[in-house]
Amino acid sequence: xxxxxxxxxxxxxxxxxxxxxxxxxxxxxxxxxxxxxxxxxxxxxxxxxxxxxxxxxxxxxxxxxxxxxxxxxxxxxxxxxxxxxxxxxxxxxxxxxxxxxxxxxxxxxxxxxxxxxxxxxxxxxxxxxxxxxx
Amino acid sequence: xxxxxxxxxxxxxxxxxxxxxxxxxxxxxxxxxxxxxxxxxxxxxxxxxxxxxxxxxxxxxxxxxxxxxxxxxxxxxxxxxxxxxxxxxxxxxxxxxxxxxxxxxxxxxxxxxxxxxxxxxxxxxxxxxxxxxx
Numbered sequence: 001x002x003x004x005x006x007x008x009x010x011x012x013x014x015x016x017x018x019x020x021x022x023x024x025x026x027x028x029x030x031x032x033x034x035x036x037x038x039x040x041x042x043x044x045x046x047x048x049x050x051x052x053x054x055x056x057x058x059x060x061x062x063x064x065x066x067x068x069x070x071x072x073x074x075x076x077x078x079x080x081x082x083x084x085x086x087x088x089x090x091x092x093x094x095x096x097x098x099x100x101x102x103x104x105x106x107x108x109x110x111x112x113x114x115x116x117x118x119x120x121x122x123x124x125x126x127x128x129x130x131x132x133x134x
Numbered sequence: 135x136x137x138x139x140x141x142x143x144x145x146x147x148x149x150x151x152x153x154x155x156x157x158x159x160x161x162x163x164x165x166x167x168x169x170x171x172x173x174x175x176x177x178x179x180x181x182x183x184x185x186x187x188x189x190x191x192x193x194x195x196x197x198x199x200x201x202x203x204x205x206x207x208x209x210x211x212x213x214x215x216x217x218x219x220x221x222x223x224x225x226x227x228x229x230x231x232x233x234x235x236x237x238x239x240x241x242x243x244x245x246x247x248x249x250x251x252x253x254x255x256x257x258x259x260x261x262x263x264x265x266x267x268x
Contacts, residue, residue: 020260027161101254112251120235120246120254126154126264129254 002030002095007085007119009036009048010055012132013100018059020130021098022066032070033092034059037084039076048081050074082118090124097127136164136229141219141253143170143182144189146266147234152193154264155232156200166204167226168193171218173210182215184208216252224258231261 006021008014018034025032038049050056056072063070075084089097101116112120120127140155142148152168159166172183184190190206197204209218223231235250246254254261 112246112254116254117246120250120263121265123265126262128260128262130260131255131257 002028003033003092004028004030004096004098005033005035005085005089005092005094006098007037007081007100008034008050008059009100010050010058011047011100011102013102013130014048015100016130016132017098017100018062020128022063022068024096024098024128025068025070026066028095030095032063032068033088033094034063034070034072035075035081035085035088036072037075037079037081039078039080049076080115080118082115082122085119086122086124094125096125097123099127099129101129101131136162137167137226138162138164138230138232139167139169139219139223139226139228140232141171141215141234142168142184142193143234144184144192145181145234145236147236147264149234150264150266151232151234152196154262156197156202158230158232158262159202159204160200162229164229166197166202167222167228168197168204168206169209169215169219169222170206171209171213171215173212173214183210214249214252216249216256219253220256220258228259230259231257233261233263235263235265 004021004025006017008018021032036050099116099119102113138155138159140151142152155166170184233250233253
């Protein structure tokens, strides 16, 4: 049975990634490892952290409704989300990583975030990238 | 029946993309549109262009052996490969785009090429990215 690793943040792009990862897990008969990662500390990515049980319940319900075998890991170990994703993907011998992309355009220019770039370049397996619906 | 669009160049990353796209097409029961795109002109991306019938035969044979319904489009219309990929993906209402990633490290730093970035950010559907085996 294959394993898909998906990065989750409680935002539109995280929900898009989770939904696509659940579809892929059903298609492939794979199980899902959901990663919510942040460095920790007040000043870091507080918006990316799952902050409440109700947010986690949303994830659990979605995956239960989809009938997908899964585990959820919340990681606060001082690593960048990209490092956490890659470590876990290596640990579970993932067949696929799913990430949500956020468009960043500080000066009107579209660029990929550094975490997305690192995951794409350093992943031990193919990476499926999806944007949030606009 | 879904459609997968794959970017092909006659290099390791192009072959990795083609192979993965064929696997995905079989898994999903989709057909495949293979794009080999270059701007044209002697000075542009000559290494990325399919240059001979034997290179095309390689692609045809691989897809025939895989039993995947496909078409091959060679585009030389003065557009960047990213633009060509996105236009075709929109035209055929693609469910998925598959691209091969090349690591570029002019000064030892890994970065994503501009075509890959544009496809990831502007694609009308999820994008599956794969690196060439090292």
